[in-house]
Amino acid sequence: MISQRHLGKLCPYAKDCPVYQEELKIEKVSSFLIKNVFCNRGYKGWKNCERFNLAEEGREIPATATPYKQK
Numbered sequence: 295m296i297s298q299r300h301l302g303k304l305c306p307y308a309k310d311c312p313v314y315q316e317e318l319k320i321e322k323v324s325s326f327l328i329k330n331v332f333c334n335r336g337y338k339g340w341k342n343c344e345r346f347n348l349a350e351e352g353r354e355i356p357a358t359a360t361p362y363k364q365k
């Protein structure tokens with residue numbers, strides 16, 4: 295059976311994600327842009343998100359983690 299969670303466009307973690315909920319702002323990048331590039335874009339957007347990938351791997355997500363790769 296195909297996993298249902300990748301069929302929608304909104305990231306399955308959005309409800310509890312501080313980036314999506316706009317509690318964690320990213321310097322110089324608007325929430326609108328972040329959501330369009332990552333969160334609302336289906337799997338092809340989510341897979342580029344560091345928070346999404348950490349969650350998928352079952353790893354701890356640092357409170358300050360953004361969709362962008364940490365240095």
Ligand code: SF4
Pocket residue numbers: 305306307308309311312313314332333339340343344345346360361
């Ligand atoms: S794509 Fe990333 S930033 Fe967007 S809701 Fe999912 S985990 Fe959060």
